Amino acid sequence: xxxxxxxxxxxxxxxxxxxxxxxxxxxxxxxxxxxxxxxxxxxxxxxxxxxxxxxxxxxxxxxxxxxxxxxxxxxxxxxxxxxxxxxxxxxxxxxxxxxxxxxxxxxxxxxxxxxxxxxxxxxxxxxxxxxxxxxxxxxxxxxxxxxxxxxxxxxxxxxxx
Numbered sequence: 001x002x003x004x005x006x007x008x009x010x011x012x013x014x015x016x017x018x019x020x021x022x023x024x025x026x027x028x029x030x031x032x033x034x035x036x037x038x039x040x041x042x043x044x045x046x047x048x049x050x051x052x053x054x055x056x057x058x059x060x061x062x063x064x065x066x067x068x069x070x071x072x073x074x075x076x077x078x079x080x081x082x083x084x085x086x087x088x089x090x091x092x093x094x095x096x097x098x099x100x101x102x103x104x105x106x107x108x109x110x111x112x113x114x115x116x117x118x119x120x121x122x123x124x125x126x127x128x129x130x131x132x133x134x135x136x137x138x139x140x141x142x143x144x145x146x147x148x149x150x151x152x153x154x155x156x157x158x159x160x161x
Contacts, residue, residue: 017045017047018045019044019045019046020041020042020043020044020045021041021042021045021089022041023037023040023041025042026039026040026041026042026089029088029089029092029093029098030085030088030089030092031101032085035061035062035063036081037085038055038078038081038082038085039053039054039055039082039085039086039089039124040053040054040055040056041053041054042054042086042089043123045089045090045093047093047094048090048093048094048128049090049127049128050090050125050126050127050128051086051087051089051090051125051126052086052123052124052125052126053082053085053086053089053123053124053126054121054122054123054124055082055121055122055124056121056122057074057116057117057118057119057120057121057122058118058119059072059118059119061074061118063075063078064118072117072118073115073116073117074115074116074117074120074122076110076112076151079112079116079122079143079150079151080107080110080141080151080153080155081104082122082124082143083124083126083141083142083143083151083153083155084104084141084155084157086124086125086126086141087102087126087128087137087139087141087155087157088102088157090126090128090139091128091131091137091157094131096134097134100159100160100161101159101160102137102157102158102159102160103157103158103159103160104155104156104157105136105156105157105158106155106156107153107154107155107156108153108154108155108156109152109153109154110151110152110153110154111151111152111153112150112151113148113149113150113151113152114145114148114149114150115150116143116145116150120145120146121145122143122144122145122150123143123144123145124141124142124143124144125141125142125143125144126139126140126141126155127139127140127141129154134159135158135159136156136157136158136159137156137157137158138154138155138156138157139154139155139156139157140152140153140154140155141153141154141155
């Protein structure tokens with residue numbers, strides 16, 4: 001609240017928290033572009049805590065030409081990269097971090113439970129576990145297709161300057 005000269009109290013309006021992001025908004029936040037932009041939409045975002053993102057997997061993905069002919073599979077490394085990009089949204093929206101780039105610095109305890117194929121919708125939830133010295137972040141991620149666990153693991157990020 002604030003007061004003006006005649007002591008009338010004016011209620012300040014709080015900005016609503018944005019909880020979803022379309023592809024254009026994601027591209028405003030992350031530097032990744034085709035063919036390496038691997039998040040199509042953020043469907044849930046809780047500031048400083050978590051984000052849920054979607055990757056719609058289609059046969060038009062360039063990696064399916066060589067991985068694997070006659071049995072196309074989304075490479076595990078790109079599944080993890082998709083989760084990392086969801087994590088990147090959390091990081092660049094932390095106070096003072098907009099416009100900064102966090103490099104993927106490590107992965108731990110990653111397990112793949114099922115394959116991801118054309119036509120699947122990969123739904124990824126990433127939670128911020130820690131953020132130290134405004135430089136190093138640790139996150140827990142999981143990905144699902146049709147409510148079945150596909151991947152889970154921990155990711156480390158480092159501010160890249």
